[in-house]
Amino acid sequence: MSFQEKKSMNVVRPSLAVEIAGIKMKNPVMPASGTFGYGEEYAPYFDLGRLGALVTKGLSLNPKAGNPTPRIAETTSGMLNAIGLQNVGIDAFLADKVAYYQNFDVPVIANFFGNTLEEYGEVARRLSDIPEISAVELNISCPNVKQGGIVFGTDPRAAAQVVALVRKALNKPLIVKLTPNVTDITVIARAAEEAGADAISCINTLTGMAIDVRTRRPKIANRTGGLSGPAIRPVAVRMVHQVVQAVKIPVIGIGGITCARDALEFLIVGARAVQVGTANFIDPGVMPDIIDGLEGFCLEEGIADINDLIGSLQL
Amino acid sequence: MKNYKTIVLANQEITSGTFRMRILTPGFSGTVCPGQFVMLRPELALPTLLRRPFGIFRLGCLPAECDGLPAREYLEILYKVVGEGTRILSELHQGDRVELLGPLGQGFDLGVPGREKILVGGGIGLVPLFMLGEALISRGDRVRLLMGGRSRDDILAVTEFERSGVETYVSTDDGSLGEEGFVTRVLERKLGKYPEAEVFACGPMPMLSAVENICRGRCVTLQVSLEAHMACGVGACLGCVVKGAGHSETRPRYLCTCKAGPVFNSSDLDWGKVAVANGSCAEGGCK
Secondary structure, eight states, rough: OHHHHHHTTTTTOOOOEEEEETEEESSEEEOTTTTOOOOTGGGGTGGGGGGSOOOOBBBBOOOOOOSOOOOEEEEEEEEEEEEOBBBOHHHHHIIIGGGGGGGSSSSSEEEOOOSSSHHHHHHHHHHHHHOOOOOEEEEOSSSSSSSSSSHHOOOOHHHHHHHHHHHHHOOOOOOEESSSSSHHHHHHHHHHHHHHHHEEOOOEEEEEEEEETTTTSSTTTTSOEEEEEGGGGHHHHHHHHHHHHOOOEEEEEESOOHHHHHHHHHHTTOOOEEETTTTTHOOOOHHHHHHHHHHHHHHHTTTTTTTGGTTTOOO | EEEEEEEEEEEEEEEEEEEEEEETTTEEEEGOOOEEEEEEEESSSSTSSSOEEEEEEEEEEEEOOSOOOEEEEEEEEEEEOOOOOHHEEEEEHTTEEEEEEEEEEEOOOOOOOTSSSEEEGGGGGTTTHHHHHHHHHHHOOEEEEEEESSSSOOOSSHHHHTTTTEEEEEEEESSSEEEOOHHHHHHHHHHHHOTTTTEEEEEEEHHHHHHHHHHTTTOOOOEOOOOOOOSSSSSOOOOSEEBBBTTOSOOOOEEEETOOEEEEGGGGOOGGGGOOGGGGGGSSSOO
């Protein structure tokens, strides 16, 4: 019997609901920041209400124009990007974008970053007052700007400092997004946990480079960019596995997910939820497909609650 | 716009390295305006990942057949093989499955009815101009196409433009077809004759830059259709931005080619350093 037939026969549907730091999600699937705009760009393609959560483009205190072009290049099974955190700024976001989220029964996670500790604190304070925002994701991992991220994400003391400061300024669940561009990601994960993070999301992109052999120039203007897409998935699964072992707080898995099977790898190593990034660019309807695929897998495997699958890795 | 999982109806090499693909797209034509584009990939896409953007060349409909096949709407793209993505597309055959997202972006504004219209196409850049020509002709405007290329292989679909009622003027850098020289020289001549004309251009950046310079010097309104590398096509990835008018190092202003474009009023863009002096191209770039 196919999944569609089972669905139509009213077989008891498995529960896909998960909870992360008090955020209740109807399934574990959400977009990765920066690959889904502010959400509305993808509203023509599917009902955003189907998502487990919505994650915004990274926000900063002041609007940010981003890097010069070219900003993207496809590589084998992946892409390099150096967008440079282009965004409208927190004030324009609150004025123009937030009201839109009232149309959907989906928790909204605001991703943000700062150039300085003070900026991180100020954005966290402003997000605290916004009822439409369920949680925030603190980006300390962008590889493509000098400040704002990776400086804080590659040193455990700096990470702890910014996480503690944001924790104090914020009255919502705090997710900290980590970079893979470190020797040992578990050191940073533990530092974030000890400083008050409620959850970890990982991984951000891997720093990479691609060359146009005819012009002898880098394919993107920033010289280096962040590698994403299926090429990085095994690295991401390994790092999520390591982080899950290292911390007690929930982990959100990110890295090259394109289908339900990919998402399952992360859940099985212990991610409580997943974020889908580059695949949104390839197929705007990929997230609902992944959600259906997770439900189908649970039906086939006789799993009533997806939480029973999470962390079920056999070693 | 819609995400189609559909099939190729035909895919033919029309001149060396340039292909014409016909794709089944039921219900598409009612939603398109000239100048819009689609994002396309073969369904089994390895070893490429992202879709590629293609301007819509023309729409059509195969009539119903007596054996019961219903009428089938299709769209056509013209594309040059420039890399791995287009190489894979060029190897598709009738019946092969593709995924197509569209129609996307902002198309051309048809301008003031009754005014002379001049379309300037450089090589494969003529693609989005065909539907524009059709729309202008059906409204009763007089339309001229100035078609430029390096050599005769770059001159595409001229007879189709002529059949739709567009007057065409061909120029090639090497003189292998039509007038010898840059298309911008023809443009200057035509604008001398029709100073009130409105101009629509698509082609390589040096050509667009020269066209912009000519039009600005004569206070002629110009719309340009731009090309860019894109990942998403819907305004999410911010990978395809161009500098908008007023852009500066300290106050950068980037516009998404996919969402704010691909068609822009030339006055909305920052032509900066790419602008070519005195309205003619000294560097041999106007191809």
